[in-house]
Amino acid sequence: xxxxxxxxxxxxxxxxxxxxxxxxxxxxxxxxxxxxxxxxxxxxxxxxxxxxxxxxxxxxxxxxxxxxxxxxxxxxxxxxxxxxxxxxxxxxxxxxxxxxxxxxxxxxxxxxxxxxxxxxxxxxxxxxxxxxxxxxxxxxxxxxxxxxxxxxxxxxxxxxxxxxxxxxxxxxxxxxxxxxxxxxxxxxxxxxxxxxxxxxxxxxxxxxxxxxxxxxxxxxxxxxxxxxxxxxxxxxxxxxxxxxxxxxxxxxxxxxxxxxxxxxxxxxxxxxxxxxxxxxxxxxxxxxxxxxxxxxxxxxxxxxxxxxxxxxxxxxxxxxxxxxxxxxxxxxxxxxxxxxxxxxxxxxxxxxxxxxxxxxxxxxxxxxxxxxxxxxxxxxxxxxxxxxxxxxxxxxxxxxxxxxxxxxxxxxxxxxxxxxxxxxxxxxxxxxxxxxxxxxxxxxxxxxxxxxxxxxxxxxxxxxxxxxxxxxxxxxxx
Amino acid sequence: xxxxxxxxxxxxxxxxxxxxxxxxxxxxxxxxxxxxxxxxxxxxxxxxxxxxxxxxxxxxxxxxxxxxxxxxxxxxxxxxxxxxxxxxxxxxxxxxxxxxxxxxxxxxxxxxxxxxxxxxxxxxxxxxxxxxxxxxxxxxxxxxxxxxxxxxxxxxxxxxxxxxxxxxxxxxxxxxxxxxxxxxxxxxxxxxxxxxxxxxxxxxxxxxxxxxxxxxxxxxxxxxxxxxxxxxxxxxxxxxxxxxxxxxxxxxxxxxxxxxxxxxxxxxxxxxxxxxxxxxxxxxxxxxxxxxxxxxxxxxxxxxxxxxxxxxxxxxxxxxxxxxxxxxxxxxxxxxxxxxxxxxxxxxxxxxxxxxxxxxxxxxxxxxxxxxxxxxxxxxxxxxxxxxxxxxxxxxxxxxxxxxxxxxxxxxxxxxxxxxxxxxxxxxxxxxxxxxxxxxxxxxxxxxxxxxxxxxxxxxxxxxxxxxxxxxxxxxxxxxxxxxx
Numbered sequence: 001x002x003x004x005x006x007x008x009x010x011x012x013x014x015x016x017x018x019x020x021x022x023x024x025x026x027x028x029x030x031x032x033x034x035x036x037x038x039x040x041x042x043x044x045x046x047x048x049x050x051x052x053x054x055x056x057x058x059x060x061x062x063x064x065x066x067x068x069x070x071x072x073x074x075x076x077x078x079x080x081x082x083x084x085x086x087x088x089x090x091x092x093x094x095x096x097x098x099x100x101x102x103x104x105x106x107x108x109x110x111x112x113x114x115x116x117x118x119x120x121x122x123x124x125x126x127x128x129x130x131x132x133x134x135x136x137x138x139x140x141x142x143x144x145x146x147x148x149x150x151x152x153x154x155x156x157x158x159x160x161x162x163x164x165x166x167x168x169x170x171x172x173x174x175x176x177x178x179x180x181x182x183x184x185x186x187x188x189x190x191x192x193x194x195x196x197x198x199x200x201x202x203x204x205x206x207x208x209x210x211x212x213x214x215x216x217x218x219x220x221x222x223x224x225x226x227x228x229x230x231x232x233x234x235x236x237x238x239x240x241x242x243x244x245x246x247x248x249x250x251x252x253x254x255x256x257x258x259x260x261x262x263x264x265x266x267x268x269x270x271x272x273x274x275x276x277x278x279x280x281x282x283x284x285x286x287x288x289x290x291x292x293x294x295x296x297x298x299x300x301x302x303x304x305x306x307x308x309x310x311x312x313x314x315x316x317x318x319x320x321x322x323x324x325x326x327x328x329x330x331x332x333x334x335x336x337x338x339x340x341x342x343x344x345x346x347x348x349x350x351x352x353x354x355x356x357x358x359x360x361x362x363x364x365x366x367x368x369x370x371x372x373x374x375x376x377x378x379x380x381x382x383x384x385x386x387x388x389x390x391x392x393x394x395x396x397x398x399x400x401x402x403x404x405x406x407x408x409x410x411x412x413x414x415x416x417x418x419x420x421x422x423x424x425x426x427x428x429x430x431x432x433x434x435x436x437x438x439x440x441x442x443x444x445x446x447x448x449x450x451x452x453x454x455x456x457x458x459x460x461x462x463x464x465x466x467x468x469x470x471x472x473x474x475x476x477x478x
Numbered sequence: 479x480x481x482x483x484x485x486x487x488x489x490x491x492x493x494x495x496x497x498x499x500x501x502x503x504x505x506x507x508x509x510x511x512x513x514x515x516x517x518x519x520x521x522x523x524x525x526x527x528x529x530x531x532x533x534x535x536x537x538x539x540x541x542x543x544x545x546x547x548x549x550x551x552x553x554x555x556x557x558x559x560x561x562x563x564x565x566x567x568x569x570x571x572x573x574x575x576x577x578x579x580x581x582x583x584x585x586x587x588x589x590x591x592x593x594x595x596x597x598x599x600x601x602x603x604x605x606x607x608x609x610x611x612x613x614x615x616x617x618x619x620x621x622x623x624x625x626x627x628x629x630x631x632x633x634x635x636x637x638x639x640x641x642x643x644x645x646x647x648x649x650x651x652x653x654x655x656x657x658x659x660x661x662x663x664x665x666x667x668x669x670x671x672x673x674x675x676x677x678x679x680x681x682x683x684x685x686x687x688x689x690x691x692x693x694x695x696x697x698x699x700x701x702x703x704x705x706x707x708x709x710x711x712x713x714x715x716x717x718x719x720x721x722x723x724x725x726x727x728x729x730x731x732x733x734x735x736x737x738x739x740x741x742x743x744x745x746x747x748x749x750x751x752x753x754x755x756x757x758x759x760x761x762x763x764x765x766x767x768x769x770x771x772x773x774x775x776x777x778x779x780x781x782x783x784x785x786x787x788x789x790x791x792x793x794x795x796x797x798x799x800x801x802x803x804x805x806x807x808x809x810x811x812x813x814x815x816x817x818x819x820x821x822x823x824x825x826x827x828x829x830x831x832x833x834x835x836x837x838x839x840x841x842x843x844x845x846x847x848x849x850x851x852x853x854x855x856x857x858x859x860x861x862x863x864x865x866x867x868x869x870x871x872x873x874x875x876x877x878x879x880x881x882x883x884x885x886x887x888x889x890x891x892x893x894x895x896x897x898x899x900x901x902x903x904x905x906x907x908x909x910x911x912x913x914x915x916x917x918x919x920x921x922x923x924x925x926x927x928x929x930x931x932x933x934x935x936x937x938x939x940x941x942x943x944x945x946x947x948x949x950x951x952x953x954x955x956x957x958x959x960x961x962x963x
Contacts, residue, residue: 045576
């Protein structure tokens with residue numbers, strides 16, 4: 001039998017607010033355990049949550065950027081369960097009325113084709129703390145620094161049909177949240193992670209198979225591998241006549257397998273109900289309009305513009321819009337260069353990307369800034385140097401030898417091919433200095449030096465002295 | 479000195495008739511000698527009190543005093559108090575010393591009030607007789623064999639016995655008004671959102687509201703004004719400005735329209751208690767008010783509605799007491815589940831556990847719609863019933879409780895009978911309205927209360943209505959026997 005995989009993702013993006021979603025404690029990563037947990041985060045008796053307005057603004061930004069419905073009224077609810085790293089015994093989340101409802105996302109797949117993936121919802125919630133089982137023999141340590149960190153949980157429709165599509169979707173969201181500056185997307189620190197709902201069904205069936213949920217995948221590679229493993233596991237079960245059990249599974253990246261965490265029967269009854277400590281979030285039309293005005297150009301829009309207006313290939317446009325900073329760098333180069341977008345694109349995605357990669361640097365940390373690169377490219381455009389020599393110049397710039405012009409000068413890389421330009425300058429100089437010309441022609445040979453100086457001055461030193469001497473001597477002779 | 483009201487103490491302090499240290503010492507010694515029989519305090523903070531009183535005396539001497547500076551107060555042990563045990567009447571928090579002050583405590587501290595101690599209460603405010611406290615029951619000073627009501631029973635008994643001129647309380651279903659009625663004092667439950675809940679250990683967050691227990695309405699006005707107002711730490715606190723409650727106490731009641739819900743005068747009401755209420759209505763008529771019978775059919779549903787909503791919220795609010803970070807933890811747990819089960823099993827009393835279980839049940843998958851959601855709909859109907867009658871009348875009046883104080887142990891065997899003691903007060907909480915109980919007479923030598931209910935944020939009007947009655951009557955000045963003279 002032929003099988004079809006169906007995947008839906010729940011992505012947790014940590015919002016990059018300065019303080020937590022319901023308290024004033026800092027959200028900075030990596031502090032001493034429990035040093036960034038205030039009485040609210042610790043769930044002390046009598047403490048109350050107060051909603052962080054920035055978290056709301058960031059969720060609204062996401063909703064607007066995905067063309068989703070931004071709820072004019074949303075409600076926080078309590079999700080009740082006991083766990084030592086959940087201080088209050090409930091997580092404040094949104095349940096029946098989330099802040100963002102039904103949107104869609106354009107996802108560019110590997111082959112360059114575009115797939116539309118439906119967004120079911122996105123809601124605000126607080127993160128739990130961390131349980132540390134390994135560091136304390138026979139005991140569990142609790143670090144509540146992360147407790148109360150704002151999360152946006154983004155839920156997709158089950159509309160992806162293989163692991164690569166799921167990864168492409170996740171990458172699209174990853175790029176988007178960083179474009180919007182609502183999350184730093186740092187996967188190693190857990191700021192961007194997902195749960196994958198995976199099921200298989202006979203090809204052609206329109207009924208969904210029983211799904212399993214793989215929890216807490218924090219890299220694109222793990223998402224792909226975990227889904228592939230899970231799909232194979234489920235197909236094996238079905239082909240040997242078994243039934244897939246609805247359950248929560250964990251992916252073990254070392255063994256590259258998923259294993260059962262808890263079945264549906266063991267699942268918690270979370271007893272959701274509206275949190276009476278928080279008022280419903282009611283958004284005014286004007287508030288939403290104000291946030292809409294702050295939206296940057298989105299990756300999809302930028303991609304189209306690069307193709308349509310800059311004449312870039314779909315591939316180059318995709319590469320250059322992978323992050324907002326990379327796109328900004330490229331556009332900065334084009335602007336300074338005053339055109340030649342293809343040349344700029346080739347260099348940014350070619351030599352520059354290679355050098356960054358080799359040095360393990362981010363575009364924002366580039367040794368060669370966009371102005372310096374543009375100036376160097378200007379020397380290709382004005383024929384001062386050839387593209388081949390430009391690579392040497394760039395390498396020298398990267399190792400800190402100076403600007404393109406300094407390097408061209410110092411290494412004598414400048415090339416002069418236009419003698420007519422030099423002739424024109426000489427004509428101007430002669431015309432402007434008729435007295436000196438007459439004197440020269442009447443025998444004052446020493447004035448030759450004067451004319452050379454005037455020509456060099458007029459060409460800002462760029463004219464080749466030998467060529468100038470040669471042409472000047474002939475012209476002065478009349 | 480101890481018989482003086484807040485307003486009188488304030489005047490005496492300003493006139494240097496006695497100092498804050500003197501009255502504080504006097505009240506501490508009364509607590510020392512009289513509270514053995516009452517058990518109205520869980521913790522007496524003598525050292526804190528004397529230091530605060532000395533500081534208040536300095537403020538008074540330097541001319542930097544407000545009306546409440548140097549006036550002693552007792553706080554219900556549900557309010558977090560910095561550096562002082564805050565037990566909530568529970569074994570669970572017997573070892574809990576709060577690291578911060580509740581907003582109510584902080585504001586009254588800023589006003590210069592002197593905290594004498596923390597008063598006894600039903601465990602986590604769950605009870606109507608103060609018999610669920612881990613620290614033992616409170617005895618009603620009017621008859622030591624009877625209960626003072628609950629859950630703010632310690633606060634009510636302390637004020638009735640003149641151990642403190644004022645005490646704070648909280649009211650989730652009647653926990654200020656019912657004990658005020660049973661102890662013969664004045665209890666004010668403000669509009670939901672009028673007073674910050676920050677630092678007040680939550681029972682049912684959508685119903686809980688802090689208020690005052692005082693000898694009279696004038697004192698309530700003074701203290702409430704200092705407690706009230708928006709608090710950035712409590713999203714549900716109201717941004718509406720706090721009017722001068724004291725300034726409007728003496729306004730005329732000429733033309734006041736008083737509604738009397740007929741559902742409050744049903745067969746459940748003790749006939750003598752009913753007679754006391756009717757006599758009070760006559761006083762109001764003589765002050766120029768008109769009396770109008772009104773019907774509020776949905777009120778009959780308030781007790782069952784309350785006993786779905788309040789336990790549901792409580793079951794979640796009390797989840798944080800898990801033995802992990804603070805409070806009671808069982809001896810030598812073998813694993814996490816054992817620690818949860820025994821810490822909570824041993825730390826909570828019977829009534830609290832009953833409500834956690836009820837609340838967990840009504841929120842469970844498959845029962846949520848039938849119980850919780852249904853209760854929310856009925857709650858809406860009850861609120862609408864109030865809104866409707868407040869288009870026709872200015873204030874509602876009726877009994878606070880069906881009967882005067884009952885004997886200790888009389889209702890502990892049957893929770894439902896106990897719950898019915900709050901039948902007249904619960905609707906007010908469900909609708910978020912302000913309510914006041916003032917003494918209006920005696921039944922079998924025990925005080926009973928008249929309940930006044932107003933529309934949202936009508937505290938000034940209610941206090942005015944209560945104060946004018948107290949100008950005409952002396953029920954609120956009676957003392958519970960010669961011990962308290």
